[in-house]
Amino acid sequence: RKEVEQDPGPFNVPEGATVAFNCTYSNSASQSFFWYRQDCRKEPKLLMSVYSSGNEDGRFTAQLNRASQYISLLIRDSKLSDSATYLCVVNIRTTGRAGNNRKLIWGLGTSLAVNP
Amino acid sequence: GAGVSQSPRYKVAKRGQDVALRCDPISGHVSLFWYQQALGQGPEFLTYFQNEAQLDKSGLPSDRFFAERPEGSVSTLKIQRTQQEDSAVYLCASSHTLHTSGGAEETQYFGPGTRLLVL
Numbered sequence: 001r002k003e004v005e006q007d008p009g010p011f012n013v014p015e016g017a018t019v020a021f022n023c024t025y026s027n028s029a030s031q032s033f034f035w036y037r038q039d040c041r042k043e044p045k046l047l048m049s050v051y052s053s054g055n056e057d058g059r060f061t062a063q064l065n066r067a068s069q070y071i072s073l074l075i076r077d078s079k080l081s082d083s084a085t086y087l088c089v090v091n092i093r094t095t096g097r098a099g100n101n102r103k104l105i106w107g108l109g110t111s112l113a114v115n116p
Numbered sequence: 117g118a119g120v121s122q123s124p125r126y127k128v129a130k131r132g133q134d135v136a137l138r139c140d141p142i143s144g145h146v147s148l149f150w151y152q153q154a155l156g157q158g159p160e161f162l163t164y165f166q167n168e169a170q171l172d173k174s175g176l177p178s179d180r181f182f183a184e185r186p187e188g189s190v191s192t193l194k195i196q197r198t199q200q201e202d203s204a205v206y207l208c209a210s211s212h213t214l215h216t217s218g219g220a221e222e223t224q225y226f227g228p229g230t231r232l233l234v235l
Contacts, residue, residue, distance in 0.1 A: 004158075032222070034223075042228070043207060043226035043227060043228050043229055044159065044207075045226065046223050046224075046225075057158075067169065082192065087158050087159075095139045100199050103150075103161055103164070104161060104224065105161070106151075106158035106160070106161075107158050108156070108157055108158045109158050
């Protein structure tokens with residue numbers, strides 16, 4: 001079982017729709033959580049961090065449920081420009097040469113296509 | 117300011133050839149990461165540097181892969197005797213803080229990647 005799992009999609013939605021992505025993680029040592037966006041043939045870019053209290057940035061809302069070990073991303077009023085792959089990322093604690101380090105574990109990404 | 121840059125952007129290598137991929141992180145960023153991203157996959161961690169020290173190389177797939185950051189700035193990922201399964205995009209990322217705080221301030225900024233194709 002992968003440490004971070006996402007539904008790969010693709011999600012095909014019309015403009016203006018609301019779409020939700022879920023992500024589950026297996027490592028209870030997970031410390032922090034992020035959603036990254038990756039456009040085709042481009043590098044990943046941070047979309048938003050995910051906090052336990054939930055956080056919102058414009059049309060985007062992220063939620064974290066530590067008890068169930070899942071993270072969600074909600075996109076409201078979707079735009080054509082939202083078409084991309086959305087990557088769920090979990091920062092887990094590891095023990096290395098310098099004591100405690102952390103490592104980002106990435107999901108495979110969920111592909112979103114917003115259609116006119 | 118300038119972001120993370122990587123070179124070359126594209127590299128075609130014959131099987132068995134050695135390749136070197138360069139990463140210039142954002143100036144002043146302490147932490148530097150290398151990832152491998154195969155088609156249709158998320159990035160897979162390869163190795164991590166804190167300044168010039170390589171603190172975690174657990175993700176390097178074989179001893180053909182070697183990374184260095186001798187002066188704590190520019191980093192090079194070297195792949196010896198390339199194989200077809202090495203074909204992927206190699207992403208470099210840097211972050212401002214030490215990779216220990218676990219908070220949002222550890223945002224990683226990615227370069228455009230080097231797309232490696234081994235024939």
